[in-house]
Amino acid sequence: MTASAPRRRLATVTLVVDEYDRAKAFYCGVLGFECVADTELDEGKRWLVVAPKGGTGAALLLARADGERQTQAIGNQVGGRVAFFLETDDFARDHAIFLANGVRFLEEPRREVYGTVAVFADLYGNRWDLIEPAP
Known part of the structure; x- marks a missing residue:
């Protein structure tokens, strides 16, 4: 077995x-x-x-x-790379909502073989991909 x-x-x-x-x-x-x-x-x-x-x-x-070492890591926990990947079922909808809410996108939306994507920064400068995966 x-x-x-x-x-x-x-x-x-x-x-x-x-x-x-x-x-x-x-x-x-x-x-x-x-x-x-x-x-x-x-x-x-x-x-x-x-x-x-x-x-x-x-x-x-x-x-x-908690402490100086952790404070220094805020916003740069992965050395400036995209840290998080937020998948959506409707890129255009969420991109528009995020823009209206003041989210700072670091690039224009682009189409890749894996989907539609744009990098944005969170409150601390951490980089995120907003991505609608390709079908």
Whole structure:
């Protein structure tokens, strides 16, 4: 008898932020994410998780920087590369909504073999791809 393959998924990714409420306002208010959890912890910390509405992928744990090393990483956690890939079923709709909400796109939308994409910066300068995958 063979053992079945393990079932795994990437559930949550930590994003270091400067302040909880400011980050929550951007991700939930500007990008339209939903707040999955916002629980007070010891020492003024919070378990603050946000995720795209209706999504099935990973969520973000918004973690307030603790100390100088973490503070220096805010906005540059992956050395200036695109860090996050936000998939959509309607690029034009979400691109227009993000622009209306003040999201700063770093390039014009472009079509690639893998889909329609444009890079935008979040509140801290982290780079994101807004992408509608090719059919």
